[in-house]
Amino acid sequence: MPWGALTGIRPTKLAYAHIDDFEKFLTEEMLVSPKKTEVVRRIIEAQKGVYSADTANADFFVGIPFCPSRCAYCSFVSSEISKAKNLEEYIDALVREIEESKPLVKNLRSIYIGGGTPVSLPKPLLLRVLGAIGKNPGVEYTVEAGRPDCIDEETLSVLKNFGVTRVCVNPQTFNDGTLELLGRKHTAADVIEKFYLAKEFGFDINTDLIAGLTGENFGMFRYSLDKALSLRPENITVHTLCLKKGAKLKESTSRLSAGEVSEMVDYAFETLTAAGYEPYYLYRQKYMAGNLENTGYTLPGKACVYNVDVMEEIAQNVACGANAVSKAIRENAETKIVRYGAPKDIKTYIEKIDAIIGEKKNLFSQA
Ligand code: SF4
Numbered sequence: 149m150p151w152g153a154l155t156g157i158r159p160t161k162l163a164y165a166h167i168d169d170f171e172k173f174l175t176e177e178m179l180v181s182p183k184k185t186e187v188v189r190r191i192i193e194a195q196k197g198v199y200s201a202d203t204a205n206a207d208f209f210v211g212i213p214f215c216p217s218r219c220a221y222c223s224f225v226s227s228e229i230s231k232a233k234n235l236e237e238y239i240d241a242l243v244r245e246i247e248e249s250k251p252l253v254k255n256l257r258s259i260y261i262g263g264g265t266p267v268s269l270p271k272p273l274l275l276r277v278l279g280a281i282g283k284n285p286g287v288e289y290t291v292e293a294g295r296p297d298c299i300d301e302e303t304l305s306v307l308k309n310f311g312v313t314r315v316c317v318n319p320q321t322f323n324d325g326t327l328e329l330l331g332r333k334h335t336a337a338d339v340i341e342k343f344y345l346a347k348e349f350g351f352d353i354n355t356d357l358i359a360g361l362t363g364e365n366f367g368m369f370r371y372s373l374d375k376a377l378s379l380r381p382e383n384i385t386v387h388t389l390c391l392k393k394g395a396k397l398k399e400s401t402s403r404l405s406a407g408e409v410s411e412m413v414d415y416a417f418e419t420l421t422a423a424g425y426e427p428y429y430l431y432r433q434k435y436m437a438g439n440l441e442n443t444g445y446t447l448p449g450k451a452c453v454y455n456v457d458v459m460e461e462i463a464q465n466v467a468c469g470a471n472a473v474s475k476a477i478r479e480n481a482e483t484k485i486v487r488y489g490a491p492k493d494i495k496t497y498i499e500k501i502d503a504i505i506g507e508k509k510n511l512f513s514q515a
Contacts, residue, residue, distance in 0.1 A: 158432075158460070158461070159174070159180070159432070160188055160192060160459065162174075163188050170188070190421075194427065194428040195428060205257045206256060207256075207464070207465050208468075209260050210259075212261065213227065213471060213494070215263070216228070216268050217332070217333050219320075220329065225471045237498045245501060249466050256284060258289070258457065259454075260290045261290070261292065263469075265292060288314060289310075290315070290354070295318070295333075296317065297333055312351070314351055317346055322376070323336065323372065343379050353379075359389065359413055360412065373386070386443050389409070409440060428445065428451045429452075430443045431459050461485055463477070467490075473488070474511055488507050488508060
């Protein structure tokens, strides 16, 4: 197996724990392949200047668990926005949580509004969320604009005015047949159009692709990777298909072999690094095709701070919203990372918002 005996989801975090001889540790003790050890080495190199392990540092996450439609590979807790009954109540509770959570942040490193697809919210509600977070000049501020069917000029302009610096425009694949199969209600041409629109506003752009999608072969993946590269986004993340409980595609029988997916992942590494990108974060999950990994690539100087902090678990994560998991890092304690996960169910989240805020205050007051 490419990752040898490693079962954890954060190989680079483990490498940092053995920083003086991590290459030897990974290859000899953990039996990680030389190819994957080299990826880890390059990530550690690329994180220089961004990596900062300090318990006063914090990232601020806001979760909007709604999307225009549900993707067939999705296992997140996200509902179709057109069917959401208690959207306004959710935003009322979320705005309260955001306001009460802001004082818990010491040294703000980055803000990330994810989900879900935050830009699928009706504009007045999106404005309330952005207003509650407020403007934070000089801080990296990312919004998952994920689906091109939710991106328009007005939304991008609103994001810009609130100080957002980075948006995600996610094709997943540039093959229209696969997009239809995935239930993503948009074409590859829509992604390209909205990508350039976002560029006009000066955002850094994160772009996600998935290797090993049902129905795709190597040639199709190569086409998507080359297409994404031609847009030259600041970041390209290559995910390996991971079908967990709740994903519609899990029922599908046509899966690619580990070798085929591995060929895609290798092609991405070779092509992107030759084009000036560097791998800068990586994580693994259970049920990943070929037991491989997700790797984020960046152009020099454009690494996403939020991704580095979260993957390496080197900063507090003050997270707001249903299913959001806050993480406090405690030095000198037996358990270094202590988590609090808010309820997944929207109705429960709304009903228990006072208790949730109390739990979070408690978590971070001891950090
Ligand atoms: S856009 Fe993301 S969160 Fe929404 S349904 Fe698709 S995969 Fe899930």
